Amino acid sequence: MITLKPLNELPVEAVSELWNQAFEGYFANVSMPLDRFIARTVNEGLSLEHSFACYADHEVAGIVLNGFRDSNGQKIAWNGGTAVMPSFRGKGIGKVMMAKNIEYYTEQGLDIAYLEAISKNQHAIHVYEKVGYKIIDRLLLLSCDQLNRGNYPSTNQYQVVKGLAVDAVALPFYQPGEVWQAQWQSLKDGESLIVYDKGEPAGFAQFRRTFNSSGKLLGITLYRCEVSPGRIDGKAIMLTALQELWGSEPDCKRSAMNIRAKEKALIHLLEQLSFKVSMEQVLMRRISINI
Structure with a gap:
């Protein structure tokens, strides 16, 4: 029984x-x-x-x-x-x-x-x-041991505002999504980067940083990186967010968590930055x- x-x-x-x-x-x-x-x-x-x-x-x-x-x-x-x-x-x-x-x-x-x-x-x-x-x-699930910084373009066109993960919810193109751990409720201790183009929100990234007991940065995990629908400069917007996320940080563990396979453009950019798939789920x- x-x-x-x-x-x-x-x-x-x-x-x-x-x-x-x-x-x-x-x-x-x-x-x-x-x-x-x-x-x-x-x-x-x-x-x-x-x-x-x-x-x-x-x-x-x-x-x-x-x-x-x-x-x-x-x-x-x-x-x-x-x-x-x-x-x-x-x-x-x-x-x-x-x-x-x-x-x-x-x-x-x-x-x-x-x-x-x-x-x-x-x-x-x-x-x-x-x-x-x-x-x-x-x-x-993708991870990177050594970031390929050569693939970062100039980002002078855009402005990036840092905030909490929940800040992205107010964006007009934000959708909850179907990946539970990438929803803002699962990222209450997470952060966001919102990319603006001439004052208009064009994309966002949500991520989490982890630290050791001494406050040293251990890792940065990306959960979402998305672009406003209809943008023809989606690649540049995502790369701007990724540069802000990883470009200036000291060496640490870098990973991207539960990225949907249908997000081909994002996955391609991560691979260009030397990220490799370490695990796959359905x-x-x-x-x-x-x-």
Whole structure:
């Protein structure tokens, strides 16, 4: 018998340990200490009340983390991680757990659900497809060891204003997007660069900087870099933002997180700057949950 128990009914230490144990031997190392688990839960808007531990005959068998948001009048769900304990893998637990999670989405009146899965994890992708998810794009994680600064053009034409990630929301061409971790709610500690052309907003970038305990810059991660629709100078606008983001900073880890494969122009520019793909995920969506 498979049952689900809300994670808010468990001590947070037990939830963190369950996460680490369920993802043991996964395609990527996503284990984390308790403080990082708590920080991720808060930063990415995950809800322990709406997330579950899975039990098979009263023995813990897996975990599923959920986040809910309202977006453009729709109720959106995001699966922030689903995993089965090693001793229960290969027994169909994952499919049952996902089916029960979809039932819960329906009860909650959710309209659209998203999740990401590592492209190599074909078994998990198959399970998600069985419960109604469809692949709508690929997401690329890119990183750069040594920036190719020779590809930066002159940026005298544009003006760049630095601010908070949420500042980009006020732009007339800003859209929430379908990548949960790139939405402003997941970037409350993030920053933005807004590119102006003759006083008019022409594009923006959203990013996050990380520092060590001494305040030294460790890394800069780009989440979005977009241009106002209809601009014929999109490449120059994006390069202006990227130059401002990385051009004058000292050596640090540089990465671009979950960039959609359909953003071919941005990916091409990142490759010109010596970024390489380090991991690929699929972006999956399930619609009409409450129908």
